Amino acid sequence: MNKADTPIAPTTGFLRLKQVLQFIPVGKTAWYAGIKEGRFPRPIPLGSRTMVYRAQDIADLIDRINQGQGATDYEE
Template identity: 80%
Template sequence: MTQHLPTIPANGFLRLNQVLQFIPIGKTAWYAGIKEGRFPKPIQLSARTAVYRAQDIAALIDKISQGQGAA
């Protein structure tokens, strides 16, 4: 049995629930990180729809994995 692991697309957008599959923190911590400037700001597509650029999330993961933290 193989397990399907999510992957970040090369470009496009991710919703918050998709982002949190790659960055294992809670929503409150994510929003605090945005406010502090550690995480990328969302793009508002409509009043109730926010997305994140896939490239920004991939860059954040690379930064964290290189030991630079999310600052």
């Protein structure tokens, strides 16, 4: 994948799980386990069947991972 193909994470708005997993290389099961353990941000319900994540929360998580801090102790 070259630079032109690399997705850029937005810092505003909301992301669905499919979009989040383009930036955080884990599977759905690992993602949900990370939420339960407090390592990943909790989703926000938009409706009875629609959950989203704050783009800023995901950007902050990516920054922490890039700085070598890992995805531990997520604070809302």
